[in-house]
Amino acid sequence: MDALYGLFIAPFADFGFMQRALFGSLMLSLGACPIGVFLMLRRMSLSGDAMAHAILPGAAAGFLFYGLEILPMTIGGLIAGIIVALGAGAVSRFTIQREDASMAAFYLISLAIGVLMVSIRGSSVDLMHVLFGTVLALNNEALTLIGGIVALTLVSLAIFWRALVAECLDPLFLRSVSRMGSPVHFIFLGLVVLNLVGGFQALGTLLSVGLMMLPAAAARFWTVRVEPMCVLAVLIGFASCIAGLLLSYHASLPSGPAIILSAGVVYFASILFGTRGILRARIIHHRHRTA
Amino acid sequence: MTQTCLTFRDLTLGYNSHPAIHHLDGTIRKGSLTAVVGANGSGKSTLMKGIVGVLKPMAGEVVRAPGVRAAYLPQQSELDRSFPARVVDLVSLGLWPKRGMLGRYTSEDRAAVSQALMAVGLGGFEKRPIDTLSGGQLQRTLFARVLLQDADLILLDEPFNAVDAKTVGDLIALIKRWHGEERTIMVVVHDLELVRQNFPETLLLARQAIAWGETRETLKPENLLRARRFHEAWEENAPWCEPDGHAHDHAHGHDHHGHDHDHHHDVGPRAA
Numbered sequence: 001m002d003a004l005y006g007l008f009i010a011p012f013a014d015f016g017f018m019q020r021a022l023f024g025s026l027m028l029s030l031g032a033c034p035i036g037v038f039l040m041l042r043r044m045s046l047s048g049d050a051m052a053h054a055i056l057p058g059a060a061a062g063f064l065f066y067g068l069e070i071l072p073m074t075i076g077g078l079i080a081g082i083i084v085a086l087g088a089g090a091v092s093r094f095t096i097q098r099e100d101a102s103m104a105a106f107y108l109i110s111l112a113i114g115v116l117m118v119s120i121r122g123s124s125v126d127l128m129h130v131l132f133g134t135v136l137a138l139n140n141e142a143l144t145l146i147g148g149i150v151a152l153t154l155v156s157l158a159i160f161w162r163a164l165v166a167e168c169l170d171p172l173f174l175r176s177v178s179r180m181g182s183p184v185h186f187i188f189l190g191l192v193v194l195n196l197v198g199g200f201q202a203l204g205t206l207l208s209v210g211l212m213m214l215p216a217a218a219a220r221f222w223t224v225r226v227e228p229m230c231v232l233a234v235l236i237g238f239a240s241c242i243a244g245l246l247l248s249y250h251a252s253l254p255s256g257p258a259i260i261l262s263a264g265v266v267y268f269a270s271i272l273f274g275t276r277g278i279l280r281a282r283i284i285h286h287r288h289r290t291a
Numbered sequence: 292m293t294q295t296c297l298t299f300r301d302l303t304l305g306y307n308s309h310p311a312i313h314h315l316d317g318t319i320r321k322g323s324l325t326a327v328v329g330a331n332g333s334g335k336s337t338l339m340k341g342i343v344g345v346l347k348p349m350a351g352e353v354v355r356a357p358g359v360r361a362a363y364l365p366q367q368s369e370l371d372r373s374f375p376a377r378v379v380d381l382v383s384l385g386l387w388p389k390r391g392m393l394g395r396y397t398s399e400d401r402a403a404v405s406q407a408l409m410a411v412g413l414g415g416f417e418k419r420p421i422d423t424l425s426g427g428q429l430q431r432t433l434f435a436r437v438l439l440q441d442a443d444l445i446l447l448d449e450p451f452n453a454v455d456a457k458t459v460g461d462l463i464a465l466i467k468r469w470h471g472e473e474r475t476i477m478v479v480v481h482d483l484e485l486v487r488q489n490f491p492e493t494l495l496l497a498r499q500a501i502a503w504g505e506t507r508e509t510l511k512p513e514n515l516l517r518a519r520r521f522h523e524a525w526e527e528n529a530p531w532c533e534p535d536g537h538a539h540d541h542a543h544g545h546d547h548h549g550h551d552h553d554h555h556h557d558v559g560p561r562a563a
Contacts, residue, residue, distance in 0.1 A: 041374055163392050166384055169376055172369040176343050176361070177387045177440070224375045224420045
């Protein structure tokens with residue numbers, strides 16, 4: 001009993017920074033995982049990655065002017081992300097270029113500017129910090145920010161759910177019955193940026209997208225409906241955060257990669273054992289019904 | 292007493308400044324059932340898109356009578372079949388005009404969804420994931436959605452593609468039921484025999500309206516011949532259409548973009 005306590009409970013019970021890390025990352029999962037499900041269903045999984053890179057110059061600008069302060073870096077990241085999301089979204093909506101290409105163009109430009117700006121300041125330690133984050137150093141400001149982002153995300157999802165589903169499932173139909181198509185697309189991109197910005201304090205710009213996409217990708221193997229898929233993604237996110245933090249604590253590993261790798265383990269397990277995974281499809285379906 | 296449902300005024304629709312529908316004038320009567328026929332590229336789908344408002348006119352306008360709600364079944368649906376949704380989720384989208392983005396689905400709505408599925412012969416398919424449907428089943432599912440939209444104006448773009456004969460019969464019966472309910476219906480069809488048997492009115496398109504009216508008149512051999520001469524391709528360097536130059540032969544004095552702007556503008560398709 002004591003061993004179990006020491007393994008699973010004590011790290012969180014004894015250390016304030018672990019509690020904050022847990023609280024922050026669980027909140028992040030609550031908002032980011034459903035967003036990830038929709039990103040995946042819209043075939044924009046890599047756009048999330050691109051957006052995460054696109055945030056960099058904004059965060060770097062905040063960092064250049066104010067040092068390692070959460071608020072300027074967050075606001076900077078938000079602005080950069082929104083410019084790229086809207087720019088790429090607009091190019092794909094109003095020209096023949098598809099979103100993947102316009103997104104790639106915008107984020108590469110953005111990333112280059114970001115790296116340039118960080119290198120002006122000099123040290124590569126700073127760059128590492130922006131890129132990989134520090135979940136173990138979440139302060140009250142950061143937690144409040146994450147909480148606000150999560151609340152906004154969940155409320156927006158509840159309001160725009162039907163439009164978002166319709167826009168993914170049959171965009172032309174939505175356009176024929178309502179003018180919500182384009183607004184909902186941009187609101188959704190806005191939520192993606194918000195959640196990535198929320199995540200980058202904790203996990204860094206590179207890994208925040210991991211907490212968004214991996215649980216969603218794993219959940220896809222278990223269910224054929226959107227609602228349960230979102231719930232499952234959140235639960236997988238929760239489990240990954242807890243497992244990752246414990247791993248990080250006991251094995252002295254960096255917390256961000258530990259969380260993402262935990263989600264990665266769930267992903268591979270889902271590929272193999274999910275109800276729509278490899279093993280079910282290959283082995284169990286030898287029997288079939290008559291109709 | 293006849294009321295108009297749709298009015299086309301000098302309507303030009305197209306892509307990249309090339310018209311696919313060129314200066315269309317006319318009206319669609321309320322409660323009429325019109326087949327839209329024509330060769331590939333003659334502007335049938337484009338007209339549908341223009342009516343529903345997905346494509347903005349390059350010139351002229353489509354006027355809907357006030358309060359007319361349209362339901363549109365596109366030829367090439369942008370439906371994502373890999374999306375994790377069940378038949379009931381897809382059909383329920385048809386409740387949008389009634390419930391909007393936020394309105395709750397009532398038990399009545401759910402019953403209506405089941406009834407719509409029953410009407411297209413898919414009773415009991417509610418829980419099936421949409422990626423397990425056959426092409427014809429999916430088409431019928433989309434018909435059920437149109438049914439649920441309860442629209443005054445129904446636009447169907449080649450609804451009988453990839454549908455077996457029995458189902459075509461069922462769908463025609465459904466269209467006739469709508470017709471009986473005084474709804475206005477326009478259907479893009481390729482099968483002229485089907486049109487002759489089931490559609491009172493026909494619009495024969497070849498970028499312009501070749502003929503438009505009672506089906507038997509419209510589908511006369513000479514009209515069909517004229518439609519067949521229609522030249523499908525865009526001409527990259529086709530001359531610009533002058534604001535008032537389309538309706539009548541005009542003089543050759545336009546020297547500001549002078550070359551080869553000559554008498555292609557008489558009635559009928561360009562036979563170039």
